Amino acid sequence: MQDASVPATITIELPAALQPLAGNAMALPATGATVAEALADLGGSHPLLLSRILTRGGQLRPHVNLFINERDVRSADGLATVVRPGDTLLVVPSVAGG
């Protein structure tokens, strides 16, 4: 069992709309014990990218969903959800095109 306090390296997968803010990478590695910590790690190198996921107050933007291994973090512990090595954090913003 992974200790919740131990940082884990995970993969953050980005939608196409956010990839230009990540040097056009489809995915980036990040390290942290929780979703919030992994995002903070991401924000250290890509602050503009982080600002598209979290509000200035550090809350998840209401038009963005985060899924850890297919599960919505809102159905777990939100940004406090513990991550484990090898997890994939999928960022899914709303799109309206038709």
Place this chain on the structure above:
Amino acid sequence: MSLEIRLEHIKRDIPLVSPTEALARCRTGAVLIDVREAEEIALGTPEAARALGRGYLEMRIGDEVPDTGQPVLLLCAATTRSLLAAADLRQLGYRNVAVVEGGFNRWKNEGLPYILPEAADADARQRYARQIILPELGPAGQALLGKARVVLVGAGGLGSPAALYLAAAGVGTLGLIDHDRVERSNLHRQVVHRDDRVGMDKTESARLTLEALNPTVRIRRHTLRLDAGNVEAVLADYDLVVDGSDNFATRYLVSDACQRLGLPNVYGAVQGFEGQVSVFPAGGQPCYRCLFAEPPPPELAPSCSEAGVLGVVPGIIGLLQALEVIKLITGIGEPLIGRLLLFDARRSSLRQVLLHADPECRYCAPGREFPGYADDPHFCHS
């Protein structure tokens, strides 16, 4: 052994029940199986019956009735084929098998309820032959498609492929909502339209194409922009909504109206090389607002008209929406409820995530009063 003697033997083991008794047993959990040929079923079949022709009965009964202890009723035109089928099912281990005495002829004569599958006429028999032959669909499923009233919000990139395939599949009534006219820049993805219709109302252009494809489908045009004042009046005439709109304002409006009217909302959205599909259930959770509580602020929303999209992407997403529509109407398979499919054309990947029903959702949480339609000026319009 002659057929007569064999039938006499079978009758010693297999109980015969009247059509009235069979109907009563159906209502308490018995499975009624119509073993007649497709051509016979096309002329009428009990509403609750599952079509399972004699030729495939042994091969398919396990999927239809996995529990060999389940009460099974067999029906043919009279009684003979049902008795033979019943003997086969007994041999397969089905313990509780009975035959409807007098078959469908008596069922009909006694005024018991039955449906006339859409495939009753020769045109439909030919047109839908390749899908009616699917045991999961059959004449009964085709009849359900024929009775269905589906409305497409947007006759654009998503609505075009969805409308084409739903019309082809025989959905009886298709409503088309769009206030726009065909532009040449639409044609790389909005394949229901044509170059010589540039400038025409999209609803009219789509009608011409769809009626040429399948003249038996009823097309209803709604050449208007949906707003809080008209959305309920338009959607209320339909059983199911396909959201293929191109802006957040309409998406939230459609979602909220579907909640209020108790209509399933088959959602699709695209941008660039990516697309999303889900089904928000009739009057249930989760809804579109559970997924995306609010639209993005304007500074973060890509311009709806400039975001760009590869034409194939709405083609794929619109067809996934059409597929979900057919599944919802016919009851085939598992609808995409509580799941979001994410398509990425560059990776050729289709992945699924599980949706969270927001217990505090203002629109779909149980026991909530309808809060009214939002009128958010920040919405992005195409």
